[in-house]
Amino acid sequence: xxxxxxxxxxxxxxxxxxxxxxxxxxxxxxxxxxxxxxxxxxxxxxxxxxxxxxxxxxxxxxxxxxxxxxxxxxxxxxxxxxxxxxxx
Numbered sequence: 567x568x569x570x571x572x573x574x575x576x577x578x579x580x581x582x583x584x585x586x587x588x589x590x591x592x593x594x595x596x597x598x599x600x601x602x603x604x605x606x607x608x609x610x611x612x613x614x615x616x617x618x619x620x621x622x623x624x625x626x627x628x629x630x631x632x633x634x635x636x637x638x639x640x641x642x643x644x645x646x647x648x649x650x651x652x653x654x
Contacts, residue, residue, distance in 0.1 A: 571622045585623070588614040592623055 573586040583592045590612045598608040609617060 571619050571626070585612075585615045585619050588612070590615050595620055595623060596627075 569586060571586055572583050572592060574581060574583050578584060579589050579591055584590055585592065594612065595608055595615075598611070599605070605617075605620060609615060609620060
């Protein structure tokens with residue numbers, strides 16, 4: 567699978583989802599943010615990734631999360647989301 571943002575290729579980084587045109591795993595972005603680092607820190611650490619790509623991945627994750635929460639809303643009365651050590 568390949569698009570302008572995410573690429574999955576079994577011959578690239580063992581098939582992990584990476585930022586298109588790079589060998590940078592998508593997971594690295596979430597690891598940085600979870601560890602308390604900023605988007606700027608991530609972009610400085612991984613120059614092949616563009617700001618547009620990183621923001622697009624975050625927007626995809628947001629839409630996916632909202633869709634999943636809405637689908638499971640009937641079975642959950644309370645949902646607590648955390649980013650790093652901060653409760654949202």
